[in-house]
Amino acid sequence: MPVTQTLEADVLRRQDPELAEILLAEAHRQSTTLQLTAAENFASPAVLAALGSPLANKYAEGYPGARHHGGCEFADAAERLAVERARALFGAEHANVQAHSGSSAVLAAYAALLRPGDTVLAMGLPHGGHLTHGSPANFSGRWFDFVGYGVDAETGLIDRDQVRTLARAHRPKAVVCGSIAYPRHIDHAFFREVADEVGAYLIADAAHTVGLVAGRVAPSPVPYADIVCATTHKVLRGPRGGMILCGDELAGRVDRAVFPFTQGGAQMHTIAAKAVAFGEAATPAFAAYARRVVANARTLAAGLAAQGLAVTTGGTDTHLLTADPAPLGVDGRSARGRLAAAGMVLDCCALPHGDGRGLRLGTAAVTTQGMGEAEMTRIAALLAGVLRGRTESTRARAEVRELTGRFPPYPG
Numbered sequence: 001m002p003v004t005q006t007l008e009a010d011v012l013r014r015q016d017p018e019l020a021e022i023l024l025a026e027a028h029r030q031s032t033t034l035q036l037t038a039a040e041n042f043a044s045p046a047v048l049a050a051l052g053s054p055l056a057n058k059y060a061e062g063y064p065g066a067r068h069h070g071g072c073e074f075a076d077a078a079e080r081l082a083v084e085r086a087r088a089l090f091g092a093e094h095a096n097v098q099a100h101s102g103s104s105a106v107l108a109a110y111a112a113l114l115r116p117g118d119t120v121l122a123m124g125l126p127h128g129g130h131l132t133h134g135s136p137a138n139f140s141g142r143w144f145d146f147v148g149y150g151v152d153a154e155t156g157l158i159d160r161d162q163v164r165t166l167a168r169a170h171r172p173k174a175v176v177c178g179s180i181a182y183p184r185h186i187d188h189a190f191f192r193e194v195a196d197e198v199g200a201y202l203i204a205d206a207a208h209t210v211g212l213v214a215g216r217v218a219p220s221p222v223p224y225a226d227i228v229c230a231t232t233h234k235v236l237r238g239p240r241g242g243m244i245l246c247g248d249e250l251a252g253r254v255d256r257a258v259f260p261f262t263q264g265g266a267q268m269h270t271i272a273a274k275a276v277a278f279g280e281a282a283t284p285a286f287a288a289y290a291r292r293v294v295a296n297a298r299t300l301a302a303g304l305a306a307q308g309l310a311v312t313t314g315g316t317d318t319h320l321l322t323a324d325p326a327p328l329g330v331d332g333r334s335a336r337g338r339l340a341a342a343g344m345v346l347d348c349c350a351l352p353h354g355d356g357r358g359l360r361l362g363t364a365a366v367t368t369q370g371m372g373e374a375e376m377t378r379i380a381a382l383l384a385g386v387l388r389g390r391t392e393s394t395r396a397r398a399e400v401r402e403l404t405g406r407f408p409p410y411p412g
């Protein structure tokens with residue numbers, strides 16, 4: 001893997017053996033355990049190379065052709081390339097690729113459209129909303145008046161009647177659709193209709209699904225939302241970062257909301273890496289990858305359900321699924337600990353209508369490694385065996401080692 005290659009070139013090891021050891025240990029962890037965290041992936045060596053490129057040294061406040069610093073000709077070229085590739089990939093009139101993260105993108109979207117104290121209707125956090133959708137611990141909950149919609153207790157699907165009723169009652173300035181844990185496609189046309197009825201903006205937070213949209217396996221929010229916020233990591237498989245898409249009429253407001261309102265200098269090495277990722281995501285190989293990600297998630301969901309876990313909505317349309325391990329006699333938090341000890345890394349998530357916490361799993365990383373549906377079925381059985389206490393963690397670790405040995409994240 002690239003980080004190992006750099007270390008093998010002895011640059012970091014000679015200069016800073018202490019940090020080199022830490023990076024090698026992380027490389028080892030990533031390649032010998034199963035990365036089932038729904039938000040993670042393995043960026044390509046080309047993306048990692050761009051991140052470690054000389055653009056990491058460059059200051060470039062402003063936008064291409066209008067910078068506050070000199071020497072920006074190549075920074076401008078990299079940013080223009082990233083913007084053009086993003087626009088083409090998502091069919092958007094305007095793209096801002098400077099947001100440092102998904103949260104920064106959401107902050108900028110709010111800054112472009114809202115004033116402090118405005119009412120916003122978004123998915124409630126216990127139902128799958130992100131921190132930036134109204135958590136009191138976050139700028140969103142502190143500066144705006146959030147109203148939360150949720151999912152139906154029976155079906156686990158977004159409660160459309162509730163969305164409509166809350167919109168009519170609270171007349172929000174913006175409606176947000178998008179989630180950290182919702183496993184089904186989001187009906188953007190429905191949210192557009194609700195927003196239009198009450199005169200609200202529609203913000204799509206597509207942090208999780210944007211890679212599936214790029215791979216043409218999930219519906220695009222671009223034709224419906226006033227602003228689309230996204231991350232460039234996760235399924236999209238780029239560097240950690242954010243992105244905003246919108247129409248021409250909001251382009252100036254969005255750009256000013258990113259810089260100078262919420263950010264300073266753009267991270268040009270990350271923008272270069274975003275350009276690489278957008279280029280990769282436009283290929284037929286990426287579309288095939290996206291299809292495999294969803295097929296794997298469906299098989300994993302079916303496997304877990306067959307093993308007795310309560311899978312929310314009974315399956316998934318995306319790369320992620322959530323499940324309650326309670327039927328196996330274990331709560332989400334202890335399940336995560338037991339699975340980590342067995343070499344299976346995943347997250348806990350809120351259970352909207354249950355007690356305690358569930359598990360959230362994703363297939364973006366294991367699919368990048370080349371694993372397929374046979375491996376998903378095996379992972380589901382292994383996971384359930386560990387949770388039932390029938391598979392010792394040492395035996396599970398050996399199975400995980402066997403799998404990751406056959407499917408290394410960075411072959412060769």
Ligand SMILES: Cc1ncc(COP(=O)(O)O)c(C=O)c1O
Nearest residue numbers: 101102103130179180205207231
């Ligand atoms: C729906 C949603 N919005 C925003 C974010 C924030 O992204 P970041 O962690 O890059 O700030 C996430 C991250 O998981 C997310 O899932």
